[in-house]
Amino acid sequence: MNSFLFFFGIFFRTLFQKANFALPAFCLFFILSASATEAAATYQQCIACHGEQGQGNRQLKAPVLAGQSAKYLTRQLVNFKVGLRGSHEKDTLGKQMQVLSKQLVTNKDVTSVTAYLSKLPAVKISQISSGDLKNGSRYYQGKCGACHGGQAQGNPAFNAPKLSGQHSDYLKRQMLNFSTGIRGTHSDDKLGRQMAMMAKTTSGKELDDILHFIAMQD
Ligand code: HEC
Ligand code: HEC
Structure with a gap:
């Protein structure tokens, strides 16, 4: 009887430990995939100018973003937001980007969209x-x-x-x-x-x- 209780105890302890590990792992997976979808959703606002693959648009003078470092992209978006870039009166294109950046929340949208862009494969563009x-x-x-x-x-x-x-x-x-x-x-x-x-x-x-x-x- 004692040994039965002993094995019974071990069985539940193992199950509990597994669940203990599985639950946070499941939550993390869920959060990560949710933030990837969120980043893609945020990027929808940018596609009209920067292109579906982040390849930019020469006519609209919008640069390539795919494959650029997340740290650099983050700094630029924050610089636009706080007015370190795009504030000069002659910087009409920077001003346009400044307005758009203000809609992004720094620790949420900016972080996730720049991580997303840095992981997009570099695109081959035609150079003039x-x-x-x-x-x-x-x-x-x-x-x-x-x-x-x-x-x-x-x-x-x-x-x-x-x-x-x-x-x-x-x-x-x-x-x-x-x-x-x-x-x-x-x-x-x-x-x-x-x-x-x-x-x-x-x-x-x-x-x-x-x-x-x-x-x-x-
Ligand atoms: C209306 C067109 C337009 C939209 C929409 C737009 N951008 Fe831009 N973006 C530009 C232009 C034009 C520039 C170049 C500004 C300049 O010449 O300084 C730029 C520049 C940038 C830069 C600087 C890149 C570098 O190499 O320094 C980043 C980062 C950026 N955009 C991110 C975004 C993100 C993220 C979004 C969506 C939330 C977005 N843009 C939406 C037109 C746009
Ligand atoms: C001492 C280091 C250093 C040297 C040398 C240097 N750069 Fe840079 N460059 C930087 C840094 C740092 C940035 C990012 C600036 C920022 O965050 O706004 C930059 C940004 C740029 C950008 C803007 C890119 C974008 O996506 O908007 C261009 C273009 C550029 N450099 C071209 C050049 C060229 C061409 C030369 C040589 C004539 C050069 N750089 C020499 C450090 C350097």
Whole structure:
């Protein structure tokens, strides 16, 4: 009788422990899948401009978002929300994005939509760019590669975004925005200010060659 009770006890204890583990695991799975669906739902508001696969839209001047680091995307959305980006009177496209970002809740929508976008596979876009590839490579490695990576793949350690796979005309507009003070001037925008300094070191044919080199990376 005693041994019966003993095994009976073990049986229930094991069952209880399993349930103890299974229940939170089930809840976690449920929460994770719910937040993935939520992120996809949030992204519905963005598709009209940034495309279903996050491939951007050259006509609407909306950049590629797929495969960009979540940390960079989060910083940009927060910068738009708090007015560190998109506040300059000449930044009409930044202003448009600023209005849209204000509808997102930082610790909820922003976090989930940027995690979702960073996991979307990089999309192959058609590039319109021309320049001297050899010079572009040399200038790029000398002036940009240390932060953005040898193939413009980005470097999280320096908070430098991926530039490869991005529309060349978007990159060029950002370089001009940085060098003319439309982006990266706010005193709290430390990383934007850093990039604005870098942007001022190049222009004209040299910049076109650099952008052509970036466009030729995967
Ligand atoms: C009406 C069109 C439009 C919609 C809708 C839109 N965007 Fe944008 N977005 C833009 C444009 C245009 C830019 C480029 C702004 C600039 O040139 O500085 C941009 C820029 C961005 C950037 C900066 C990317 C970078 O490389 O720095 C992020 C991040 C972004 N959008 C996320 C979103 C998210 C998330 C949504 C949905 C909640 C969204 N956008 C909805 C047009 C749009
Ligand atoms: C000291 C490091 C550093 C160097 C060198 C540097 N960058 Fe950057 N770059 C950054 C950082 C950091 C950001 C992100 C700024 C922000 O968060 O707003 C950035 C952002 C950018 C952006 C905006 C991308 C987007 O999606 O909107 C472009 C374009 C860019 N860099 C191009 C270049 C080019 C071209 C060069 C070389 C001429 C260069 N960078 C050199 C650190 C650097």
